Amino acid sequence: MAQPHETTSRKPPGLRLFRGAKALRNYQTLVLVLTFLAYTCFHMTRKITSIVKSELDPQTRVGSAWGRLHARNTLNVGWYPFNTSDGSALLGEIDVAFLAVYSLGMFFAGHLGDRMDLRIVLTIGMIGTAIFTALFGAGYWLNIHSFYYFLVFQMISGLFQSSGWPSVVAVVGNWFGKSKRGLIMGIWNAHTSIGNISGSLLAAALLKYGWGWSFAIPSFIMALVGLVVFFFLPVSPEVMEIEIDDGEINSDKDTAKEPLLEPGQEVKHQAIGFLEAWRIPGVAPFALCLFFSKLVAYTFLYWLPFYISHTPIGNEYLSDAMAGSLSTIFDVGGVLGGVLAGHISDRLNARAITAASFMYCAIPALFLYRTYGSMSMTWNICLMFITGMFVNGPYALITTAVSADLGTHSSLNGNSRALATVTAIIDGTGSVGAAIGPLLTGYISTESWSAVFTMLMAAALLAGLLLTHLVCAELKGKLSSSVSKCVATCSDEV
Numbered sequence: 069m070a071q072p073h074e075t076t077s078r079k080p081p082g083l084r085l086f087r088g089a090k091a092l093r094n095y096q097t098l099v100l101v102l103t104f105l106a107y108t109c110f111h112m113t114r115k116i117t118s119i120v121k122s123e124l125d126p127q128t129r130v131g132s133a134w135g136r137l138h139a140r141n142t143l144n145v146g147w148y149p150f151n152t153s154d155g156s157a158l159l160g161e162i163d164v165a166f167l168a169v170y171s172l173g174m175f176f177a178g179h180l181g182d183r184m185d186l187r188i189v190l191t192i193g194m195i196g197t198a199i200f201t202a203l204f205g206a207g208y209w210l211n212i213h214s215f216y217y218f219l220v221f222q223m224i225s226g227l228f229q230s231s232g233w234p235s236v237v238a239v240v241g242n243w244f245g246k247s248k249r250g251l252i253m254g255i256w257n258a259h260t261s262i263g264n265i266s267g268s269l270l271a272a273a274l275l276k277y278g279w280g281w282s283f284a285i286p287s288f289i290m291a292l293v294g295l296v297v298f299f300f301l302p303v304s305p306e307v308m309e310i311e312i313d314d315g316e317i318n319s320d321k322d323t324a325k326e327p328l329l330e331p332g333q334e335v336k337h338q339a340i341g342f343l344e345a346w347r348i349p350g351v352a353p354f355a356l357c358l359f360f361s362k363l364v365a366y367t368f369l370y371w372l373p374f375y376i377s378h379t380p381i382g383n384e385y386l387s388d389a390m391a392g393s394l395s396t397i398f399d400v401g402g403v404l405g406g407v408l409a410g411h412i413s414d415r416l417n418a419r420a421i422t423a424a425s426f427m428y429c430a431i432p433a434l435f436l437y438r439t440y441g442s443m444s445m446t447w448n449i450c451l452m453f454i455t456g457m458f459v460n461g462p463y464a465l466i467t468t469a470v471s472a473d474l475g476t477h478s479s480l481n482g483n484s485r486a487l488a489t490v491t492a493i494i495d496g497t498g499s500v501g502a503a504i505g506p507l508l509t510g511y512i513s514t515e516s517w518s519a520v521f522t523m524l525m526a527a528a529l530l531a532g533l534l535l536t537h538l539v540c541a542e543l544k545g546k547l548s549s550s551v552s553k554c555v556a557t558c559s560d561e562v
Contacts, residue, residue: 077185077307082299085308092310095302099243100252102301103236104259106190109290110232111263112270113201116282117163117222118370119271119392123147123279125155147279148213160510162219163370164503166226171499173230178492181234186488187301190239193231194294198287200225205283233467233495238488241472242304253468254410260464261399261406264369268392345489350474353534354423354466358498360531361427361463363505364434364524368398368459370506375517382444397449401456406464408457418546419470420538423462427532430458431525438521462531467495501527 079085086094124147145151150158181189204221206212244252271282302308346352376391386394405426413422437451471491505527512520 077187077303079307080187080298080300080302083302092305095305095308095310096243098300099239099302100256102297103240104256105293106194106297107232107236108259108263108266109194109286109293110197110229111260112267113197113225113283113286113290114229115264115267115369116201116271116286117159117166118373119268120275120279120282121159123275123282124150125159126151147208149215156510158215160507162222164507165219166222167366167499167503167506168226169223170226170230171496171503173227174234174492174496174499176492177231178234178489178496181231181238181488181492186235186239186303187298189231190235190301191294191298193228193235194290194297196228197225197232198291198294200228201290202284202287205280205287208278208280208283230492230496234488234492237468237471237491239301239303240468241491244472251407251411251414253472254407254464257406257410257464257468258403261403261460264399265396268396272392345493348474348490350420350470350538351490351493353420353538354470354474355494355497357423357427357531357534358463358466358494359501360527360534361459361466361501362498363501363527364430364459364531365402365463366502367505367509367520367524368456371509371513371520372398375513376448379442379517381442381448394448394452397452398456399460401453402460402464404453405457405459405461406468409461409465410469413465413469418542419465419473420535421542423465423470424532424535424539426458426461426465427528427535430455430462430528433458434521434525434528438518459528463498467491467498471495 083098085091126146146155149155152158177189177193200221204218204225207217212218240253240256267286270286274281274285372395373392376394377386379385409422409426413419416422433451433455437448437455441448441451471494474490474494505524508523509520512523
């Protein structure tokens, strides 16, 4: 019988084979480290434009009349065409174009990832992203002032970026079973926040040398990590000739849990089609839930520093640098939220219940942050941390453990070649929301930030409601399991 990826995947050229009792753990550790670094780089380069915006268009620093006067009185005159009256709109169009191409490319990247060597797909995505991100920054040294130059290169960068997430989730899913997948992936998913934080700090530190360096140095780092991935990333246990005990990776001891494969079921390795993946139970509800979840999360990603600089905290306005640094608290809360959501869903064996509960808790958190976040710095930090925890918790859970679970769902009849496709469908749908949220915020915020938060609370509510059917199914399953255990216990006593 053919092995998974046997015809498409090869051993990484720089990696020697591990042998002995610790071989599996060594490979799993290597996979976690390399995929963590890889996707940290993807988010690091993705964050650059939000930091450089204030350098390209000084008026984006503060939207008030005082801010525009301050911008005119500084030595920084921006970069044409972004320092014109419609500069903010042009930068917004670049963001939306990037996310639109990214979400569209996600569907094709997942389809490709289930048919090609994931190591090659991931490497190409990283090197391509590094090249075109650097070319965007090269406009600084080449003295380029064409809007379409920056738009096209950012769109191409988004296309290469789309290969990253389906690839890393599929690789991690190949190496880790379902029983501890939520906790492991919750910790592992900290790369999103680490990438945002490192991208913010590195790009901001390099601005004083010229905004081009803020693109060039992170791109160089990403290219180096891409080469490391090419030479050392093991795609799957089969490729590395590792024999894995079913109890260690592919099955769960808890009988209430759905096994990845039924006993004696034949394993298939033919990649599934796009529409077939949509029909997997749970894919559509979780994909639509992620649409609204990422709408909320990415609105914070792109607009939180801007919102903080526009909102007096303790009757004082913060500088751009301080606002950017303060906004990282949201990502710190997101790290904890991802770990908690993964751990709770593992303990309860209830992904939908956990995700929906977090989304419902995000609603009062958003309300409290908007209402009381401006009272003092302490209140702002605490409420921002809590909001980040509840907003990013389900986002992290759905894009990692849930995607991996559904990519190995029992309805696939043992087909092991669906991970990247399912991951791409779920995150691709979510990325459409990620593009719409910041776009709507750009228009709504000119009228009222309270209206923006109302939109975000409505999105969080819809995200939770979309999982209602799955939540009911999980509750019914747990009730049935509890009744069966009670009956069995009573029978034993008799």
